[in-house]
Amino acid sequence: MILNTTEYVKFFRQSSPYIHAHRGKTFVMMLSGETVDHPNLPHIIHDIALLSSLGVRLVLVHGARPQIDERIRSRELERVFHNDVRVTDKAALECVKDAVGSLRLKLEAQLSTGLVNSPMYGSRIRVVSGNYVTAQPLGVVDGIDYLHSGEVRRIDAKGISRQLDEGNVVLLSCIGLSSTAEIFNLPVESVAHQTAQELKAEKLIMFSANKGLFNAEGELTRSIRPLEARHKLLPCQDAEGRRLLMAALEAGQGGVMRTHIISHEDDGSLLVELFTRDGAGTLLTLDRYEEMRTASIEDVGGILELIRPLEEKGILVRRSRKQIEREIGLFSVIVRDGMIIGCAALHLFKDGHSGELACIVVHPDYRRSDRGDVLLEQIESRAREEGISRLFVLTTRTSHWFAERGFEQVMVTDLPQDRQNSYPVARASKVLMKTLDE
Numbered sequence: 001m002i003l004n005t006t007e008y009v010k011f012f013r014q015s016s017p018y019i020h021a022h023r024g025k026t027f028v029m030m031l032s033g034e035t036v037d038h039p040n041l042p043h044i045i046h047d048i049a050l051l052s053s054l055g056v057r058l059v060l061v062h063g064a065r066p067q068i069d070e071r072i073r074s075r076e077l078e079r080v081f082h083n084d085v086r087v088t089d090k091a092a093l094e095c096v097k098d099a100v101g102s103l104r105l106k107l108e109a110q111l112s113t114g115l116v117n118s119p120m121y122g123s124r125i126r127v128v129s130g131n132y133v134t135a136q137p138l139g140v141v142d143g144i145d146y147l148h149s150g151e152v153r154r155i156d157a158k159g160i161s162r163q164l165d166e167g168n169v170v171l172l173s174c175i176g177l178s179s180t181a182e183i184f185n186l187p188v189e190s191v192a193h194q195t196a197q198e199l200k201a202e203k204l205i206m207f208s209a210n211k212g213l214f215n216a217e218g219e220l221t222r223s224i225r226p227l228e229a230r231h232k233l234l235p236c237q238d239a240e241g242r243r244l245l246m247a248a249l250e251a252g253q254g255g256v257m258r259t260h261i262i263s264h265e266d267d268g269s270l271l272v273e274l275f276t277r278d279g280a281g282t283l284l285t286l287d288r289y290e291e292m293r294t295a296s297i298e299d300v301g302g303i304l305e306l307i308r309p310l311e312e313k314g315i316l317v318r319r320s321r322k323q324i325e326r327e328i329g330l331f332s333v334i335v336r337d338g339m340i341i342g343c344a345a346l347h348l349f350k351d352g353h354s355g356e357l358a359c360i361v362v363h364p365d366y367r368r369s370d371r372g373d374v375l376l377e378q379i380e381s382r383a384r385e386e387g388i389s390r391l392f393v394l395t396t397r398t399s400h401w402f403a404e405r406g407f408e409q410v411m412v413t414d415l416p417q418d419r420q421n422s423y424p425v426a427r428a429s430k431v432l433m434k435t436l437d438e
């Protein structure tokens with residue numbers, strides 16, 4: 001696409017607020033082994049150099065999965081995985097060291113090319129690597145010793161920050177060192193999200209073979225909140241998408257406000273994502289902070305405020321403050337900026353395998369974005385944990401909503417005896433039931 005002068009000026013003006021917003025901010029960027037091998041890497045490096053020259057503090061974390069695999073194959077070793085995690089024995093560790101070492105050099109070389117014949121000609125980037133990632137062994141799981149496969153134990157955020165303060169780009173890899181001088185192979189996604197958390201980075205940016213995360217209908221998701229992403233996107237991701245999304249969710253839980261997932265194939269996707277309003281990939285944003293949790297006694301007032309209008313309309317049975325206080329532990333709530341905007345409760349019956357979903361409500365201002373489903377899923381998962389296989393709901397006006405979600409109308413006599421005894425005859429609620437699999 002070639003811009004004429006007017007378009008160019010417009011584009012430049014539109015990107016200036018972003019240039020201003022990103023200056024002095026810390027971005028952690030994950031480049032998987034696939035990204036580092038991709039023919040588009042030189043363009044990505046130019047764009048990274050551009051960001052660095054605009055004053056963005058950059059930490060790059062690279063992986064090496066395909067390169068490790070290639071070395072294992074060429075040495076005719078066996079690739080061993082357990083629960084989708086590589087078992088790294090001594091011979092495999094040599095492949096890891098070899099692959100990571102040569103990728104590091106490749107990246108350092110690319111970042112130091114003086115960027116001749118590139119849009120970044122004349123810029124100078126100083127890259128530093130070091131022992132910033134401390135690892136520990138994954139250990140033995142199901143009787144399988146993961147040997148040199150490890151997990152992140154600590155990130156030296158102070159050490160990294162000092163380098164960033166100096167204007168250096170920090171390059172980390174999927175290798176971590178232990179206090180016993182051992183070397184461990186780590187999932188690159190964990191190193192990336194934990195580094196972002198420890199540095200309190202403004203952004204975690206992860207490159208992917210896809211444009212971003214797609215929903216079940218095959219549409220690219222532009223922007224999504226973590227709670228919704230877990231519910232809507234996680235079930236329809238391939239292995240890579242799942243790894244990226246899980247890392248993004250972990251980063252979100254650790255306080256990283258924004259995670260971007262963008263393509264390593266499309267030239268310029270990094271710049272489009274960071275300097276245009278619509279972006280190029282998927283943004284997981286915590287901006288309007290929201291969480292789901294089990295209710296505690298401080299939430300009683302908020303729950304009452306949420307359900308009172310529905311009680312007044314007769315949609316919900318009236319509950320006293322005392323009753324809610326007594327039953328508070330049965331409630332799950334969605335809290336946004338300290339305000340309760342959704343709730344649902346799970347009652348258990350004496351028979352040990354039946355439960356009742358009650359009081360499921362989403363504040364009217366926050367409907368039409370899946371929160372009802374998220375609450376239902378939460379209650380179902382709590383019910384499964386309690387060994388419940390029959391989940392009931394009593395409703396006067398919402399039976400279709402439940403029917404669309406797998407509930408079927410049953411007789412009052414299908415309820416456990418204790419609930420039949422307290423069935424509100426005057427309300428003549430419909431009884432619906434959903435069978436939960438293990």
Ligand SMILES: CC(C)(COP(=O)(O)OP(=O)(O)OC[C@H]1O[C@@H](n2cnc3c(N)ncnc32)[C@H](O)[C@@H]1OP(=O)(O)O)[C@@H](O)C(=O)NCCC(=O)NCCS
Nearest residue numbers: 360361362366367368369370371372373395397398400401
């Ligand atoms: C039920 C509820 C929790 C769902 O919340 P939500 O996930 O934000 O969903 P929405 O309200 O946006 O509704 C989602 C869909 O269900 C439909 N729906 C909502 N309430 C419904 C009802 N009472 N009967 C049938 N369909 C209903 C909506 O029209 C919408 O359909 P669409 O996607 O085809 O447009 C919410 O509507 C609510 O709080 N309702 C009032 C309280 C209530 O009735 N609770 C059940 C008591 S037993």
